[in-house]
Amino acid sequence: MADVRTLKADLCVIGAGSGGLSAAAGAAMLGLKVVLFEKHEMGGDCLNYGCVPSKALLSCAKSAHAPAEAAKYGVTLGEAKVDWEGVKAHIRKSIETIAPVDSQERFEGLGCTVIREEARFEDPHTVVSGSVRVKARRIIVATGSRAFIPPIPGLAEHPYLTNETIFSLPAFPEHLIVLGGGPIGLELAQAFVRLGAKVTVLEMGRALARADAAHAQLAVEALRREGVSILEGHKAVRVSGGAGRVSVHADGPDGEIAIEGSHLLVALGRRAVLEGLGLDKGGVKHTPAGITVGDTLRSRSNPRVWALGDAAGREQFTHVAGWHASVFIRRAFFKQGSTAASLPVPSVTYTSPEIAQIGLTEAEARAKFGGSVKTSAFPFHDNDRAIAEGRTLGEAKLVLHKGTLVGASIAGDGAGDILQLVSVAMSNGLKLTALTNFISPYPTRAEAVKRAASAYFTPSVFGKPARTLVGLLQRIP
Structure with a gap:
């Protein structure tokens, strides 16, 4: 650590996703000294593996589905021909078009010091990486979340996809098995069936369980009409398979069944990314759900620390992370009384x-x-x-x-x-x-x-x- 330089900052931000970037930009525009750490891609999960690529994929799928709906309007279209490489090119272009807004160059232009390294707490008021040590008045943890991988026997021994890998899949799936009937699972299920894949969704409870029951059923029935097999009340209990094939065994109302496919997507919720942060050294209490905070988003054990977005263990939406950044700026810099619960949180499942x-x-x-x-x-x-x-x-x-x-x-x-x-x-x-x-x-x-x-x-x-x-x-x- 002899070559490590020491910086002093008004604000140190760990994570360059929606919440971290919004807070860093706000602080920098107020003339404060900001150090921003990001060990992976600027823009975080939403830009690179979540909201943006998924909506780009859904747009491609909508175009592919157009011929199937055209007849009711008195229009005849030829059969859709899907070029998976072209679809991926549209996804990449969408990301690349938005990326400059979240780029290192933009934030350095705002006055932030951007460190593209893994950061961790050294003590309750110091954050370190491979090249710098930052002593900050305030520290934000905005490290986001990643797909939760359950301990299903056999799953770890067989290839599976998550939102981080499905958008760059080399070959288009012949039969995609989706574990999870939540928003991510159903959005991707509909997209891939429209693009020409066979799709089976396994959901241990009710699909879209957090949505209005009648409205969720409308979406489920619409997907089934388009060819998505949605098996509610089926819990995956084992994964097996051979070269190029995967089988998911599930317990359902009529006993155990086995579904064989070419690819497996795990979409069973998300968990906050907290490992490697040295939270114990920072005196920051946490659970698997996230850092322990109140409605102020301030750590209950280290008042110097704030958690924004998925790391706060609350609603996992990009727009919520942005709101959290607003709450932080209002409270920390303007001494206002906004809280994470000040406004009702909207959510949208982008199925059709x-x-x-x-x-x-x-x-x-x-x-x-x-x-x-x-x-x-x-x-x-x-x-x-x-x-x-x-x-x-x-x-x-x-x-x-x-x-x-x-x-x-x-x-x-x-x-x-x-x-x-x-x-x-x-x-x-x-x-x-x-x-x-x-x-x-x-x-x-x-x-x-x-x-x-x-x-x-x-x-x-x-x-x-x-x-x-x-x-x-x-x-x-």
């Missing part, structure tokens, strides 16, 4: 149909509040834009407790974009009437939110008391 969620599901609300919960929904089969497009599957559902919005779920094309109307309302404490008191351009799918909100008030606006009142008012000249 999309499933978008914020706040409580109907089931969660009823479990919490009982019979005082009401829902108000508007189906897309009554939405003129959806009818004109021939895409009427789904609905917008609002969940209310004593007239206050506590959640919403939207299923259908563009659900993630439409949900933002509800997100704005809930995040700013707006009354339900705010979702009725605006002019919605016609025809748009977002009208469904306004119609769902209006439907809640229909009994009071057009009921017997209202009719009686209007009758009386009509007597006034």
